Amino acid sequence: MSKAGKLIVVTGPSGVGKGTLVRLLLKRHPQLYLSISTTTRQPRPGEVEGQHYYFVSQDMFKQMVSANELLEWAEYAGNYYGTPRKPVEQHIKRGESVLLEIELEGARQIQQTFANALRIFILPPNMAELEQRIRRRGQDNQEAIARRLERAKAEIEAADEFDLQIFNDNLEDALVSLEAAIFTKQM
Ligand code: 5GP
Numbered sequence: 001m002s003k004a005g006k007l008i009v010v011t012g013p014s015g016v017g018k019g020t021l022v023r024l025l026l027k028r029h030p031q032l033y034l035s036i037s038t039t040t041r042q043p044r045p046g047e048v049e050g051q052h053y054y055f056v057s058q059d060m061f062k063q064m065v066s067a068n069e070l071l072e073w074a075e076y077a078g079n080y081y082g083t084p085r086k087p088v089e090q091h092i093k094r095g096e097s098v099l100l101e102i103e104l105e106g107a108r109q110i111q112q113t114f115a116n117a118l119r120i121f122i123l124p125p126n127m128a129e130l131e132q133r134i135r136r137r138g139q140d141n142q143e144a145i146a147r148r149l150e151r152a153k154a155e156i157e158a159a160d161e162f163d164l165q166i167f168n169d170n171l172e173d174a175l176v177s178l179e180a181a182i183f184t185k186q187m
Contacts, residue, residue, distance in 0.1 A: 005096040007088070007114045008032075008182055011107040012122030013152030014077075015134035017168045021122065022101050024175050025182075032182075033091045034099045038064060041079035044139050054084070071113065074105035077147040081106070097182070104155045107162070120181055121162035125169040127153070 012018045026034055038054045040061050049055055056064070061080045064070055071089075073082030083100055091098045100110065110117050124130035130152055134145055159165050164181050168174040 003095055005092040005094065005098060006182075007092060007098050007100065007110070007117040009100045009102060009107050009110050009117050009119045010122065010178075011102060011104055011119065011155070011162065012168075013124065013130060013155045014148040015130050015137065015152065016122045016124045017133070017171065017174075018101055018122045020171065021168065021174055021178060022099060024171070025099070025178055028175075028179070029182075031096065032099050033087075033096050034101070035083050035088050037081050037083055037102070038070070039079055039081045041081070072102065072106040072109035074103055074109075076103050076105075077144055077151060103151075104158055118181065119162045119164075120178065121159040121165045122174070123156065123159055123165055123167045125167060127156075 010018050010022055022034065026032055036050065036052075036054060038056055038061065040056060040058050041053070043049070043053070043055050047053065058080070061073075061082065064082065064084075065073060069085055070082035071085040073080060075081075081103070083102065083106065088098050088100070100106070102110075107119055111119065124133070131149060134140070134148055134152075140148065166174050166177045166181070
């Protein structure tokens with residue numbers, strides 16, 4: 001029987017750069033499969049259905065939760081986000097490694113269901129830098145920025161629940177640390 005793939009969870013506060021890190025990681029290691037989440041958030045300019053997210057209504061999201069179609073889900077800054085179960089399970093069964101880029105509550109749920117998952121937390125160099133990055137991104141209104149910053153503080157306090165913490169001070173250094181964590185854990 002072939003060996004099951006590994007589940008890798010990447011978590012970190014909004015604005016920490018985990019999306020950029022994950023994109024670079026996938027470019028270098030196309031054998032990794034990135035799970036596409038479902039969300040009730042409105043698409044941002046440039047975001048593509050089925051590529052960045054599956055954008056759904058609140059009703060649709062609730063139906064997916066009731067039908068147990070989500071591996072984990074959470075509410076974040078006024079919207080719902082969740083990981084479709086089937087593709088993740090299929091890729092893992094085929095022996096492929098799967099990446100989830102999700103927030104803290106979802107990462108905690110994964111610990112209950114996939115105890116073997118490798119859970120990595122990305123930290124900002126400091127809070128001032130994180131705030132600047134969120135504001136600079138300019139994709140959210142003032143209220144959303146405030147909510148994201150509140151949530152970021154709470155998430156950072158939980159960083160030591162994770163198997164590994166990586167500071168994203170320098171992108172290349174953070175990427176090398178991420179690769180080392182993933183590829184030395186017997187994939
Ligand atoms: P954004 O709105 O900036 O795309 O994402 C907001 C937060 O939701 C980020 O921390 C992101 O990692 C997280 N997120 C994205 N997809 C999922 C998901 O499927 N489940 C959970 N729990 N969080 C997610």
